[in-house]
Amino acid sequence: MAKNQSYYFSHDINASNDPKIAAMISELGMISYAWWWILIEKLAAADDYKLPLKKYTFVALDNELRMDNEQILTSVQQVFNKNQHVLEQNSMCSFCSFLLIYLLIHDYELLDCDDEYFWSPSLIRRFEFKKVKEETIREKRRLAGLKSAESRKAKKQNLTHVQQNLTHVQQNQLIKEKKRKENNIERDTRAREDENLLSMFENEEVKNKPIYELYMKSIGVVSPTIKERLDDLVESYGKERVIVAINTTADNGGNSIKYVETVTAGNLKQEVQKDFGASKCNSNARSVSRKNSRKDEDVDWEEEYQRVHGKK
Template identity: 55%
Template sequence: HMAKDQSYYFSHDVDAFNDPKIVAMISEYGVIAYAWWWIIIEKLASYEDYKLPLKKYTFVALDNELGMKNEQNSTFVEHVFNKNEHVLEQNTFCSFCSFLFIFALINDFELLACDGEYFWSPSLTRRFELRKAKNEEISQKRRLAGLKSAEARRENKQKRTRVEQNLTRVEQNELIKEKKRKENIYSYSYYRDGENQNSNELLNMFDDEPPKTDPYKNVFKIYMNDVGEISPMTKEKLEYLVNDFGESEVITAISKSVEVGKASIAYITAILNNKIREEAAKESGTNRRGKGTRTIKAKSDGSDVDWKNETGEWL
């Protein structure tokens, strides 16, 4: 049977020509024996277990491959046969030149070995077994390296997954913090009194500190509900208006702007500025009237003067 892992090459000592056994073989049969030797080795290398059977078909083929068909009557045959006559005279293969040559390689030069059923080259078998062991070792190392590489890839994938999960949690936390911040600053919803209380309680759940009075909170809520979203610039303007006119006046101005269909921060500001002018004019008239009254009342002891009306609510 041909070898299952038939090789395309095998190792060959560069100084094989100087091997004493090879030298003896060449001396006995000529340089042509060196060619016959390597043809036989190549044939052995192509078969399973690197052995050839001691069968008629083996020597028929070898006679043809070694070009020994015309060697039947040569001195080569006579020499080999005469030298080993006591062994070969009963052998049915002695008519094949290749058998006579192989017999000499086994018995005279110890280049081949035989067990009665097969013949082989111990040197060739040893080399192939060594090569097979090395190939198996290399395959094992590659397999282990592959397993190690696969394990490393799995570990790296797990690490990346953990990092991605951690990043996702961090990002989610940041989004939650940002949402809370916007809720506490801009995103106020306007509800009725009972709903406002519930909303405030929900907002306070996210506060790290106890709830504080926010003079702008109701203004922001009403603006968001009646006018629209509060931009940073609008927020700043509303804070200025609350500081200048008070919470209730700003809320009143928002309501008036909605009533006339001109709800905007500019119109709300205009309403409040007009309020200042109206109050200034009113105060000026009151002062003129108050002067005459005080002149008349000065004659009394002052017990009948209404000081609340005299001073006015806007002083």
């Protein structure tokens, strides 16, 4: 056991009522009660709460307890009578503290000893109990510290997650804001392009302006290239056919100049086929009429009349 590092030890408030203590006070006087507690303090400060059975121990104790021979001899006259053999056999019997320790061990059983040390069993039990109690408290504090550390770690992790989530939200907001700005820029760019195209139409004499405006309204932006292709369609097929083709393209979900060109060419082809069919029908009708005319020329209408009316 390591040397005691405490500055106090437990003391029963009714220690003087202990029968052993009472017997000591009764035989040795009230001064023995002071000697007893001074001795306990020395034991509490010693390594392993034990003092050696050595001459230097009793020299020091005589000095600490301030015991003189006359006082101790007077107080323990009866002890001398009972323990003459101890006094005769022990060279340390001249020390008052030695005699006191002997009485505390053998007569009052307040101390215990072996061949090397003497000690207080009660004092050792109290310090053992105190040690266990302190270890229990330390263990509880250690567990509480671990729990507190885990709680702080969990809070820190939660805070980290919140910060990360907040960062994600902020990033999403930044992305949305960036996309919104890009859309605004694109819309403004398209508006400027439309204004530029319209201003381009206004800055010169534009004969196909209604075609361009209809295309922009129904299909999309009129670029210089699209403008040229629309001009070619008008020149090749006429404004009316191009207007019909643009409306047909919009109705069918088309969104390109190529679609308009295809529709325009298809409409013209249908017109040509229709006209060709009508011409063929007219030609056939004229041919039948000519045949019937020739038949009429060959018929003898006088004879036919007589046959029909039964005169022949």
